[in-house]
Amino acid sequence: MNLRRFPDVEGPGLVAVDAADRLILDELPALPGPAPRARNEVAVIDDAYGALTLGLVGLIDGPGKIRVHQDLVTGERALAANAERNTTTGYHSMRWGPELFDGARLVVMRLPRSLDRLTEVSALIAARAAPDVVVVAGGRIKHMTPRMNDVLRDVFDRVDVSHARQKSRVLFARGPRTGAADRLLLEWPRTEFHPGLDLTIAAHGGVFAGTGVDIGTRLLLAHLARPAQNGLPDVETVVDLGCGNGTVSAWFGRAHPDVRIVAVDRSASAVDSTRVTAALNGVADRIEVAQSDGAQILPGATADLVLLNPPFHSDAAVSTAVALRLFAEAGRILKPGGELWCVWNSHLRYRGALQRIVGPTRQVVRNHKFTVTASTRR
Template sequence: MKPELTLHERTLTLQRYPARKNETLQAWDAADEYIINHVQDMELDPQRPILIMNDSFGALGCWFAEKGKVTSITDSYIAKQGCVANLKANQLPHIKITDCLAALPENPQLVLLKLPKNNRLLVWQLKRLCNLLPEDCVVIGAAKAKEIHTSTLKLFEKHLGETKTSLAVKKARLIFCQPNPKLAAPMPAPQQWDVPEHNMTITNHANVFSSDSLDIGARLLLEHIPQNDHLKDIIDLGCGNGVIGLKAARLNPQAKITCVDESYMAVSSCQANAELNLETPEQITAKVNNCLDQFPAKSVDLVLCNPPFHQQTAITDHIAWQMFCDSKQVLRSKGQLIVIGNRHLGYDGKLKRLFGNVSVIAQNNKFVVYKTVK
């Protein structure tokens, strides 16, 4: 896959993050190109902020970095690292990159919003923008045409202002929204719900998987977390709201639990849930990271993992493979990796190839829980 984006007699070299040999996926899409083409001739005030939301790997951040005061807002640590790497590779000026929960700059002139996969996050972001934007701010949403439905436009209308859409170009479409401050409303609190069978109350920010109930994969894995006095260091990898790490902490009060996710909202939810559900919440440390980058080798007794099988909107298994490889690095001798996955993903083959052993410790009609030992 060629990494060069060329538009308007300008070329950027853009890579997905983390960089892989023989990459088959681009670091930008047709919606990014559509935004760039549409905004190219706009007169921008160099003193007023430009907000970019949900920029996958920094294509928009790089393109507009020299156009003014750019702030990129993302819930993804990987997207942030991708943007930083691409800015450096193209020798572009630094832009401000913040997570979704951080304060936003006032009086922006332009908002470029790539639609997130999750409508809960979209609604949360639209409500936040409605509380912030002046009426003269230009708001442009973008996505693949097939991802923009009548219901999507109604969300913009309901939570931000009058909305129109463009014609489709290269299977992408733009959304134009006029901010209406009269629609401003208080921001909703994170979703909260109970898991009575495990005596937990779980809170979820908008972009955390399974926002209002315990998903069936986690429900199965919760029943098969080891309890052993010899476990001193445990990692919940891809922790989401931290429910697996919470259960591991209760079963193993002598252990230090590290919960890791690439979502800032997930890590914030996990920290809140430790406070809500543990007598000693300091037993859990929640960390934003790309898998287990920079974790010390041979430092962990157990890794619990529920891998994602997508990156942004692309379906891929390379994240699961990196999680398994990183787990092997950080596990001590005889340490265990316990993984849950959909049956069709075939994780047992990957685990057998990497560790030389794998066993099934539980399964139902949809999920399988595997165990492998270093």
């Protein structure tokens, strides 16, 4: 198959298919027990760019379509592009929810690096899939821990482990314990009250910072709280670009009740978390939340202020490409004279890139770990 990461960032060290994908697909024909009778008995979770889904379409016969959920909209779009490039059909993408797993007899997934994400996913599988379901979950050994086996054993009777190959391994889970799974699902999304911010934060598994507030975000909020001192302009429309668990949106909505806020993230679990956080803090009516690759759903030159805490990696690879792409998106949606307020790891030295991509950039505050800048759209 000819697979690409597009529309996600591409570059050296960033691959669309790896040894873990290949090992998962190679292990499937040898699975003991009854095979799925139809594609609609198969679910795929967090397939990065389509390697698992498109490989399964060729392995599984029968009516219906393979059910697929990818947390990242960039993964969903890459799967669609790769399917078209390889003239492959036989799957359909679905939102996260119980219907993903109803009656599923085979669930194939990439192991998330977040144990919380694995906990929430495995509990929903065990609660809703068929009694004879087999879960096949693989990953790179450097990202796997023994705790992953324990998480699966919390809701499955049996967990087996494959031999290692090319620094990858696969876990097999069988015998769903529906009672334990139902009890575990009551914990999600998890919530935490932060008295210093007077906010309750909600998070589904795998969302950046979970129910916490990372120190970069705290630094950004501390200086947004002093608008006159730090030169924050008067605003009507604010975009929280990469909203995560919704901390920034909820805080800004509480502090500025007359402002329209649009919160976007490429992660479905982040978007769902932000919606819950907004509701818990009484600002759901002021915040529009949507899943988006960057700010692509928004028209140009419509925002007065963009708030951003960009990631500095893509998957497991350290990369500035995601941040640079978000800077460009911020520049596109800002009105002339609008500002991008950005917090970033100080060692990354983004100020030059911000000036080039967005416009004149001033330093609001800097410490040994983080820098907050304000960039004005030309």
